[in-house]
Amino acid sequence: MKRSHLPPPLKHFIDCLKPPKNPDALGGWGLSNALKLTEITDSITFPVLDLLSGSPVAVYALGSYGRCELAPFSDIDILIVTRGGAGVSEAMAALWDTGLYPSIVIREADEIRSSAKLDALFATSILD
Numbered sequence: 001m002k003r004s005h006l007p008p009p010l011k012h013f014i015d016c017l018k019p020p021k022n023p024d025a026l027g028g029w030g031l032s033n034a035l036k037l038t039e040i041t042d043s044i045t046f047p048v049l050d051l052l053s054g055s056p057v058a059v060y061a062l063g064s065y066g067r068c069e070l071a072p073f074s075d076i077d078i079l080i081v082t083r084g085g086a087g088v089s090e091a092m093a094a095l096w097d098t099g100l101y102p103s104i105v106i107r108e109a110d111e112i113r114s115s116a117k118l119d120a121l122f123a124t125s126i127l128d
Contacts, residue, residue: 030071037070044098045076051091057082062105062125076102079126081109 049059062077064070078095082088088106095102105122107115116123 031069034064034069034071037072037074038065038068041065041070041076041100044100045078045095045102048094048098049091051094052080052082052088057088058109060126076100077125078102078104080104080106081112082106083109 052059058081060066060079060081062079064074065076065078070076080088080091092104092106095104112126116126
């Protein structure tokens, strides 16, 4: 993803990346920046995911996003579990409009187990 396509909060964060005065604070520079980047990403994605409130749904952050270990230009991996899928396409479009370009996997609640049995990558991503 090119930097020019990032949402303004992420551009500002990347512009402000500086080593802390105390490198041991919060696990060092990397961890503190990863946590801050995750908070910024949450602040962008949470309002958009509120569009899913019309149907029973669970939303999971996967990979480095789920572990709060985002780095600049990390993938934003999201699993949306739904029953019926109402509002999912609108939320997906809105997430893409933020400029984050997340990788989104959508599964019906009863598909999770069978998907995990058939796809080892999917199975390991939900364990992470």
